[in-house]
Amino acid sequence: MSEQRKAARKKLMSFTPVYDLQNNLLGYLGNLTLQGAMVVGNKPIEANKVSGLVIEFHGTPETPAARMVIPTRVAWCKREEYSPYYNTGFEFLELTDQDKMVISSILARYEFHQDMPR
Numbered sequence: 001m002s003e004q005r006k007a008a009r010k011k012l013m014s015f016t017p018v019y020d021l022q023n024n025l026l027g028y029l030g031n032l033t034l035q036g037a038m039v040v041g042n043k044p045i046e047a048n049k050v051s052g053l054v055i056e057f058h059g060t061p062e063t064p065a066a067r068m069v070i071p072t073r074v075a076w077c078k079r080e081e082y083s084p085y086y087n088t089g090f091e092f093l094e095l096t097d098q099d100k101m102v103i104s105s106i107l108a109r110y111e112f113h114q115d116m117p118r
Contacts (some may be wrong), residue, residue, distance in 0.1 A: 019054040021069070027088070029055065034103055036075065036091045045088045049074045053090055057106055066102045070095065 016029040018039045027041025037053070050073045059065035075089040095103070 016058065017056050019056075021052045021054065023054070026053070027086075030087060032103065032107065034092070034095065034100060034107075036072070036089060039088045039090060040080075040085050041088065042085065044079070044086050045074050045077050047074050047076055050093070057102065068099055068102065070099060 018026045018029055018037070018041075020026055025041075026043075026045070027039040030038040030040045032038075037055070039053075050071070053068075053070050053072050055068045055070065057066045057068070071093040072090040073093055075091045077086055077088040079086050
């Protein structure tokens with residue numbers, strides 16, 4: 001796996017639950033792009049598995065709550081060092097225009113600007 005990222009990741013500061021299609025909790029959203037997501041959970045997930053994620057985004061004053069069902073492929077799964085948790089990277093296989101709009105709004109809402117030291 002290449003260490004280079006195709007898109008800048010946005011870390012999310014709220015606990016956003018992520019489920020499989022059978023409504024089993026997989027974990028919580030660690031970061032997000034329009035290309036995919038990282039989920040932090042208790043169990044490993046098989047790489048290259050094609051399935052779907054259900055992500056429940058909380059509502060904000062700018063965006064209503066949204067429950068998204070997105071077809072995905074597990075790109076990778078690694079156990080966190082010195083931790084019982086697993087980080088799993090999911091590639092989005094298909095996003096609707098509505099999905100893209102919701103994710104873009106969430107990314108804009110949670111984008112943290114840091115002033116560079118002078």
